[in-house]
Amino acid sequence: MLGAVLVANRGEIAVRVLRACRALEVPGVAVYSDADARAAHVRAADVAVRIGPAPARASYLDGARIVEVAREQGVAYVHPGYGLLSEDADFAAAVLDAGLGWVGPPPAVIARLGDKVAARAAAREVGVAVLDGTPAPVDATTPDLADRAAEIGFPLLVKAAHGGGGRGMRVVREPAGLADALAAAGREAAASSGRPEVFLERFVDRARHVEVQVLADAHGAVAVLGDRDCTVQRRHQKLLEEAPAPDLPDAVRAAMHDDARRLVASVGYRGAGTVEFLVDPAAGRTVFLEMNTRLQVEHGVTEMVTGVDLVVAQLRVAGGEPLATVLGRDGDVPVHGHAIQARITAEDPAADFRPAPGHLSALVLPSGPWVRCDVGYAAGDDVPPAYDSLLGKVHAWAPDRDTARIRLGAALDELVVTGVPTTGPLLRQVLDRPEFADVTHDTGSLERDWLAAVPPSSPVAPAPVVGNGENGEQDRTVELATDAGPLRLRVPGRARAGASRPARARAGRSVAAGAGAADAGLRAPMDATVVAVPARSGAHVEAGEVLVVLEAMKMELPVRATSAGEVATVHVAAGDGVTAGTVLVAMAG
Template identity: 65%
Template sequence: MTGTVLVANRGEVAVRIVRACRDRGLRSVVVHTDVDAGALPTRVADAAVLVPSYLDVDAVVTAAWGAWAVHPGYGLLAEDAGFARAVTDAGLVFVGPPAEVVAAMGDKVRARALARRCEVPVLDGTDGPVEALDAAGAREAAARIGFPLLVKAAHGGGGRGMRVVTGPAELDGALTAAAREAAAAFGHGEVFLERYVARARHVEVQVLADHHGAVAVLGDRDCTVQRRHQKLLEEAPAPDLPDAVRAELHAASRRLAAEVGYRGAGTVEFLVDRDTGEPAFLEMNTRLQVEHGVTELVTGVDLVVAQLRIAAGEALGSVVGSVGDVEVRGHAIQARVAAEDPWEGFRPAPGRVTALALPAGPWVRCDLGVEAGDAVPGAYDSLLGKVHAWGPDRATAASRLGAALDDLAVTGVPTTAPYLRGVLRRPEHVAMAHDTGSVERDWAPDPAERPAVARPDTAERPDAAEPARGDRTVHLGTDRGPLTLRVPRHRDAAPGPAAAARPRDEGAASPRAEVAGDPVAPMDATVVDVVVTAGQDVDAGAVLVVLEAMKMELPVRAARAARVDAVHVAAGDRVTAGSALVAVTPP
């Protein structure tokens, strides 16, 4: 395992992979777009290559010219079978499972069938995409499954392309919205139907597999604290999970990984019904997980290094010292720090981190993709990074994480950190009595706990990131086409703006969607759908326009009953914060 690794990702995961490469004496090269010029990954890597898009397979593979391997991270192209195949076809090593495995498990309908074949319990649902049915067939399938049900993207993850349907009248709209979001996020608009478990725990099992058919289980995690089907807090091991259920999930995950010929790090996800205690297969993620850090803390295994060593052909026994169940010690909890405002419905909030102070301590770990002065662009995911804490037991880990979140200070953008501080103290969370719907159903942020607003003196557009001081651009001609590289300043050079200390609050709150007068865009965003037309009467709460920012859809609703006088935007338009979307008057 020598040479160069191309990191085909951005943000905190790119930084994490670069550090793992450095640990193993490997050279790292990251790709970046114009929006991410000068971002932290380009400053810590040995070199950076400009690409038109992180999803441009040809450009990313060309950027890997001369490398030993390509690490896809998570998100973006990480679960794109075509990308995995293009990497190997170019004579490079793909740090992940074979392309055919990525394809099989990336298609959730096909993955459900494979799980059944391995005697892994599966929720009732459609055996194929809804697109294969006519309207009557979709309604018949929904009636058979029963309500509530879930419309779910057949490809991708991260909670996108999912809609809960509580009755027949909502089905058509949910199918349209889920398909649209899935197509925008993953390039595939296929959706299927699945029984919705109203009160569920989200439990997942971490596996590692080598080229020789060996599979190890590195414990499990609980990811039940979620909003919009996306995780906020994760912990390992899953607390209060009956021994019989834990053993069943571990065995099922090992069977599935062996059946599909898995290789590298993967995660098998399950729902556990709070009312019946019965587990059911959710999906298998063929990549590193955002929450991998808590597993690392309780097992002592560096999962990114393990991925690299397995990709180099090493046997699992030499990588983790075990083939079977890896020993778990203590407890670890992770908080996802995202540029969102929980007091505004977790509205994404692009901007610029004007100051940053990180927590420290022997049991605390911070994996962030930004430093003070860095832009948080609206074009990508809202995740800034994660804060982890370890303890000999769950209560100690939670206490240490709470103290770490108290010490975390981010200025310039609001974050999820202050809300998650409160979640850790909630009695239901302490007692492990919550479910995946608790955040949106029961745990509304307390207005009294909302952090004070701190706005930067000068507004800055988040997409106007500038290269760090000392960066230079190099244009190269190769036998595979031209390359443009941005060579970052040396990592030991003087840092950017100092991380000024500040009171424990988060930065600028995002604008509200419901304001006096005409509805306006609450942030810089893209219009993905205009629901109303001029002359239409709408009720209070009716959706007028659907926006997308930071890979999330945000419906802008009527604050009161009104008549739509004019529509100022169309699908595909880019809008800035505060710009008028529609004109309304009282009906």
């Protein structure tokens, strides 16, 4: 019998795990930060406990505090969800050392497979092909770094050694870009998982991304629950996922399943996990990428084609049940039909997927006999800037892929989200792309080819817009250069004295928008944290040069000079929290 479960996570996955707890009739305990005090997962829990302020490092990444709450609440198990601490071996060990049950593989297995460098070595040991790469993490001080990069060959990928979700990855196409890519990937990895280590790996152009779902028990049994295709991506982060992976030769699929089974069996795996591969067109085979020692965001499509509730299965396996009992059968699980999932994130595809925290004034979800929606928000909720941009997922099932594609398109037509831009409309377009329908797309298709057809959400104004702000202050229109091109922002006039709202900062001081900052400056497009400031007062900069790097919703946003000139004043430093409209850098003249 299972006891109470504490969900060490937030958002959609916390809601999903709490739903599984209700299915098993066990209490579900949520934890929350100050930013999530009224969040959906708090409302869904039997008990909810505050664990700290908004920054993830002070709340959801504070493993000691979470274990303390678990013991205070007398729970039997801790479920880590995905992201955050889900692949932190030290956190898993701390849970077990506290006498609690851990819903996941043993800490030693997490340490071996959750570390992407160690996982590559483990795959090699059992004869699974891997991409060329460095055998250990690297940084700018690594001896012979240039020689190692040249040996792998360009383009190459700087890749986070820990965590997931595509965070901490940068493609480097020539040697001159390596140092900046190492720094940026390390910062993003640290913000996402708390671990900054990165390594180098060969980058494969025009590949497909496929993966195998596995489930293992404490008695040595391993089952494969089909595979998935996750090829539609932006910034190496998945947007559309489907099961099974379409248009794979039977021999390639069987070999991939065998590789996954052999790898997890060799390390004594336990629980749910995903073995990820690239289909390398040049080699005509699959090559191992990494192992995710946790539940995947896209687990829902596997549930729809297998009929297995993977979260319930995780909990039952953690309770010691054998797979034969959990799955109702011995061996692998057959797949029926086809399912496709769209990730709905609070981002603006027309502005290079700029993260867009804000207030959800409306959220209407599609419904129907073949549709499923897993969400972590409701109308009236705030989407905070401190965390991932995922709002939820919309799934559709059908007996065949083309019907599933059409059904998901119809479901996305019904989806209504107001208050923040989302990926929903873009993914609706992708479903109709002939390359997607014919399975001739690759991991670069979206950013390389399809985004050109996306209309800008906020066209650049041809002339400044001037109006009256509060107390007669004039509104200002400023131009901001981002990787998506120049944006014009209307910044309201100065608010009444004392009315400036404080920044929501991860660390360091708070810098608020207000009077005293030069108009001839670059301003923050949203509430964010400053993670790097290459700009220096008095320095000459060229158009397009990065002056400040911001981080919001686990994404980095470089702010670039709109034209050549001299930096007059730098108003921010790394670690500062800034509000939308804050002047970051003032230019001379």
